[in-house]
Amino acid sequence: MEKRQQWGSRYGFILAAVGSAVGLGNIWRFPAVAYENGGGAFFFPYLFALLTAGIPILILEFTLGHKFRGSAPLSLFRMNKKAEWLGWWQVLIAFVISTYYAVIIAWAVKFCIYSFGTQWGADTEGFFFGNVLKLSEKQGEIGGLVPGIVVPLLFVWLVTLFVLYRGVSKGIERLNKIFIPALVIMFLTIVLRALTLDGAVQGLEAFFKPDWSKIADGKVWVAAYGQIFFSLSIAFAIMVTYSSYLPKKSDINNNAFITAFANSGFELLAGIGVFAALGFMAMQQGVPVDEVVKSGIGLAFVVFPSIINEFPGLNGLFGILFFLSLVFAGMTSLISICETYVAAVQEKFNISRTKAVLTGGIIATVISLLYATNGGMYFLDIVDYFINNFGITMAGLVEVILVGWFFKQLKGLQSHANAVSDLRTGWWWKFCLGFITPIVLGYMMYDNIKQNIAANYGKYSTELVTYAGWLVAAAVIVIGILFSIKGWRSQAEQEQKEVI
Numbered sequence: 001m002e003k004r005q006q007w008g009s010r011y012g013f014i015l016a017a018v019g020s021a022v023g024l025g026n027i028w029r030f031p032a033v034a035y036e037n038g039g040g041a042f043f044f045p046y047l048f049a050l051l052t053a054g055i056p057i058l059i060l061e062f063t064l065g066h067k068f069r070g071s072a073p074l075s076l077f078r079m080n081k082k083a084e085w086l087g088w089w090q091v092l093i094a095f096v097i098s099t100y101y102a103v104i105i106a107w108a109v110k111f112c113i114y115s116f117g118t119q120w121g122a123d124t125e126g127f128f129f130g131n132v133l134k135l136s137e138k139q140g141e142i143g144g145l146v147p148g149i150v151v152p153l154l155f156v157w158l159v160t161l162f163v164l165y166r167g168v169s170k171g172i173e174r175l176n177k178i179f180i181p182a183l184v185i186m187f188l189t190i191v192l193r194a195l196t197l198d199g200a201v202q203g204l205e206a207f208f209k210p211d212w213s214k215i216a217d218g219k220v221w222v223a224a225y226g227q228i229f230f231s232l233s234i235a236f237a238i239m240v241t242y243s244s245y246l247p248k249k250s251d252i253n254n255n256a257f258i259t260a261f262a263n264s265g266f267e268l269l270a271g272i273g274v275f276a277a278l279g280f281m282a283m284q285q286g287v288p289v290d291e292v293v294k295s296g297i298g299l300a301f302v303v304f305p306s307i308i309n310e311f312p313g314l315n316g317l318f319g320i321l322f323f324l325s326l327v328f329a330g331m332t333s334l335i336s337i338c339e340t341y342v343a344a345v346q347e348k349f350n351i352s353r354t355k356a357v358l359t360g361g362i363i364a365t366v367i368s369l370l371y372a373t374n375g376g377m378y379f380l381d382i383v384d385y386f387i388n389n390f391g392i393t394m395a396g397l398v399e400v401i402l403v404g405w406f407f408k409q410l411k412g413l414q415s416h417a418n419a420v421s422d423l424r425t426g427w428w429w430k431f432c433l434g435f436i437t438p439i440v441l442g443y444m445m446y447d448n449i450k451q452n453i454a455a456n457y458g459k460y461s462t463e464l465v466t467y468a469g470w471l472v473a474a475a476v477i478v479i480g481i482l483f484s485i486k487g488w489r490s491q492a493e494q495e496q497k498e499v500i
Contacts, residue, residue: 004069005168006245012173013250014258017242019176019332020233021263022183024104024300027329030267031207031274032295033227037220040210045224050260053440054228056432057396058256059425060403060410061234063417065243066252071343072237073484075244080407086398087344088480090237093391094340096476097236098364100380101337102160103371105330106152107132107301108323115308115319124305129377132301136374140464143374150372154365156334161361163335164342165354168245172339176332183328184266186321191273193318194280197311203279206289207271222447225440230388232263233333235396237340244343253421274299281307300326338364348488378460379468385457386469389448391476397441404434 007013034042068075073087110132114120120127129135136143163171194200214220233239243252275289281303282289294303308319338360346356371380403409410430418424456465 004245006247008169008173010250010255012169012177013242013246014255014262015176015180016172016332016336017233017239017255017259018262018266019180020238020242020336021231021259021333022180022266022329023231023233023333024101024326024330025231026263026267027187027270027274027326028296028299030227030231031271032293032299033223034271035207035275035293037223038211038214039206040208041212041215042220042224044215045221046227046264049221049224049228049440050264052432053225053437054232054234055256055260056429057234057400057437058232058239058260059253059417059429060400060413060433061239062243062246062252062256063413064403065240066246066250066420067413067416069244071244071347072240072340073344074347074488075240077484077488079403079409083402083407085481085484086395086402087237087240088483089477090235090240090395090399090480091340091344092476092480092483093236093387093395094238094337095360095364096383096387096391096472098334098337098341099368100371100383101330101334102156102364102368103149103153103376103380104297105156105327105334106149106372108326108330109152109156110148111301111305111323112320112327114305115316115323118305118309118316118319120305120309122309124309125302127305128301133377134374135377139375139378139460141375142370142379145369145373146376149376150369153368153372156331157361157365157368159331160335160338161357164338164357164361167353172335175335179328179332183325183332186328187266187269187273187325190318190321190325191269191276193311194273194276197276197280199279199281199283200276201279202283203275203277203289204272206279206293207275218443219447222440222444226393226444229393229396229441231267232260233336235392235399236337237344238336241340241343242336249420251421251423252417253423253425257423277304277307281310284310348483348486350488378464381458382460382465382468383472386473387476390445390470390473393441393444393448397438397445400433400437400441404430404438410434 007016034046037045064075064079065072068078070078071087072090073084076087077084111120132148134146134148163175165171166174229235243250243255246252278292279289282292285292292303304322305319308315308322311318341360342353342356345351345360346353349356351359370376403413410433414425414429456462457469
């Protein structure tokens with residue numbers, strides 16, 4: 001077994017953790033979620049969710065990795081042998097996400113090039129779905145590979161695997177030290193320019209104007225918890241893996257607070273930039289702001305190119321900055337996602353890092369080609385929805401219940417974190433993880449299941465939703481259990497508890 005790697009500095013770890021948390025969802029999901037759930041009033045449930053679920057789970061996962069010194073499966077195995085399957089479930093969730101996340105980054109790479117001369121033209125929707133994706137009209141039809149997507153996709157994977165091959169301090173840490181400051185500078189430039197546009201004020205008014213009537217709506221609070229949960233990279237093995245590379249003397253609690261607030265700060269910055277730009281677009285079209293609000297892929301690859309078309313002067317430059325921001329945010333997250341299964345495979349099968357990178361990377365690359373086909377967009381949409389809502393959310397619920405209720409580890413983990421941290425957590429940490437978080441996540445799961453039984457997601461056919469959605473969400477659990485049945489290659493070494 002190779003000697004366990006470590007971060008070169010605390011600054012490097014925090015940048016890597018922030019780089020993992022700050023991803024595509026910060027830019028294209030948060031602004032619309034906040035707007036649709038009360039605008040300025042949404043920040044109250046959002047902050048409450050951050051303090052009662054986001055930061056407590058982040059501290060939990062940082063502590064698990066730091067105390068038990070392993071990937072998610074190994075750390076959970078060392079905590080309790082019956083918990084290993086949960087670690088593999090989370091690792092496999094990360095694996096599935098990596099296969100389509102790389103494709104979205106490949107689209108952003110393409111759009112960086114298209115920004116030269118705004119090559120997407122006036123019909124941005126037709127350009128994206130027709131010219132770029134060559135999307136099949138028939139849902140569920142795979143079709144052939146789209147060469148224009150395959151080439152940048154392979155480029156994304158080559159960069160990712162090279163960084164992973166270089167290791168924790170020489171690869172992941174160095175890349176984040178470059179990409180995260182660059183991302184902040186680029187996006188700040190976009191935001192400052194957007195604020196000077198005509199209509200920016202109206203856009204910001206729409207974003208920040210509080211609708212206090214929605215505070216009493218339970219769905220708004222669920223949306224706040226959902227945003228925090230999906231945004232912080234918790235419950236799918238990343239933060240456990242990353243914290244396992246920390247030195248023995250590391251301030252776990254402060255690191256969690258810094259990571260969480262840095263992530264939220266970027267989300268707020270994204271909301272300001274996006275809505276200033278949407279306000280400009282609404283004014284140009286002579287329509288209310290609410291008619292141009294979109295989220296997700298549509299916002300990034302359809303709405304923003306339309307906005308960039310209207311930018312006064314040097315619009316191509318701002319197109320490059322925006323899509324390069326997506327590439328940088330996406331790459332730091334993708335690398336963290338892939339590190340979860342590289343570390344897990346390396347430890348479980350006692351192989352070199354190089355072999356683990358090649359094994360996991362090649363399999364993920366081959367599977368990701370499915371999303372680079374004519375029908376790939378449909379599969380991506382369904383898999384993304386189900387692996388998030390019935391993967392990450394459910395894994396998070398199971399994690400807090402197993403660790404807190406069944407294995408009763410919260411007291412010991414809290415003692416460990418407090419012993420190495422300047423900022424100590426009290427009763428609130430155990431109360432949040434033991435009661436508030438399980439109740440909220442349990443309700444989210446109940447509501448998700450009820451909605452998806454009542455109607456198919458996205459009005460897709462039952463057949464397509466079954467094998468691209470439900471089966472994928474179920475398969476990661478089953479395969480995770482199968483992985484946990486196999487013993488560790490170096491059993492005596494793996495079972496040794498590391499009490500720090």
